[in-house]
Each structure stands twice: as C-alpha cells, then as structure tokens.
Amino acid sequence: xxxxxxxxxxxxxxxxxxxxxxxxxxxxxxxxxxxxxxxxxxxxxxxxxxxxxxxxxxxxxxxxxxxxxxxxxxxxxxxxxxxxxxxxxxxxxxxxxxxxxxxxxxxxxxxxxxxxxxxxxxxxxxxxxxxxxxxxxxxxxxxxxx
Numbered sequence: 001x002x003x004x005x006x007x008x009x010x011x012x013x014x015x016x017x018x019x020x021x022x023x024x025x026x027x028x029x030x031x032x033x034x035x036x037x038x039x040x041x042x043x044x045x046x047x048x049x050x051x052x053x054x055x056x057x058x059x060x061x062x063x064x065x066x067x068x069x070x071x072x073x074x075x076x077x078x079x080x081x082x083x084x085x086x087x088x089x090x091x092x093x094x095x096x097x098x099x100x101x102x103x104x105x106x107x108x109x110x111x112x113x114x115x116x117x118x119x120x121x122x123x124x125x126x127x128x129x130x131x132x133x134x135x136x137x138x139x140x141x142x143x144x145x146x
Contacts, residue, residue: 045134052139055132063125066143072123078102079137079144083118094120107137 056064063071073089081102084095098118100106109117111127127133 047131047134047136047138049135049138049142051132052135052137052142055127055136056139059125059127059132060136063123075140075143077144079107079141079146081144092120092122094118095122102140104137104141107140108133111136 060075064073064075066074066076068074069086069089073086073091079102083098083100083102083106084091095118100110100118102110106117110123111133113126114121114123127136
C-alpha cells in the first residue's frame with residue numbers, strides 16, 4: 001500500500017500500515033480517524049452541534065445533504081475522510097488530487113475560503129463567521145460519528 005501526503009510517498013508491506021497508524025495514534029501524532037491530534041484541533045474552540053445543524057440546514061442544503069450526493073457530495077462521514085475520495089461523486093481534479101483529511105482545522109480553512117485552501121476546486125461558498133464555522137464543523141463531526 002502506498003500513502004502520499006505533500007509529495008511524501010510511503011510504501012508499506014501488508015499489515016505494516018496498521019502498526020504505523022497504531023504508533024502515530026499512541027504517540028498522539030494523529031487520531032484514529034487520521035486527523036490531526038485533538039490538541040491541535042482544540043485550538044479552534046468547541047462549536048455547538050445543535051446550532052451547526054440549523055446553520056447547515058439554512059446555508060448548506062442548497063447543494064449538500066448528509067446522505068445523498070447532490071451538487072456537492074454527501075456529508076455524513078466527512079469528518080476523518082480524505083477529500084475527494086467518495087467513489088460515487090464526480091469531484092474537481094483539484095479535490096481528486098488533494099491529500100487533505102477533513103478535520104477541525106482543514107474544514108475551518110475550507111469553509112473560510114475553499115479556493116485559497118485547494119485552488120481549482122468548484123465550491124463557490126464561504127462561511128465567513130468564525131462561530132458559525134465552528135458550529136457547522138461540530139455538526140459534521142457529530143454526524144460522522146467522530
């Protein structure tokens with residue numbers, strides 16, 4: 001298995017990946033979902049998932065759904081997922097090539113300015129309010145079971 005991240009390519013023999021992931025989790029470098037350690041994500045502050053659900057309903061459902069692909073991909077399970085990785089959604093080439101794992105920090109950067117975060121992507125929406133972003137991220141995290 002080969003894992004690529006920011007021009008670093010690692011090749012693992014069968015079974016070795018589990019050992020590497022367990023070591024990274026044990027040392028606190030990554031969470032089991034592959035996201036940044038909680039201490040790094042905590043810097044954003046906790047959002048309110050109930051408020052996030054309302055914001056999601058009013059601001060995101062024009063293009064997204066939790067369980068069905070629409071103009072944008074479905075969001076249930078997005079937290080901890082590699083960007084551009086759903087097999088049944090047609091992503092932009094930029095997102096297909098991205099190596100981002102969706103976590104608090106990456107979702108915050110994405111919702112702040114998608115084009116600055118992943119140039120060439122197709123989402124033309126920004127969520128400018130910091131608190132609203134934290135709330136939506138908390139909602140997506142909850143709905144992903146994270």
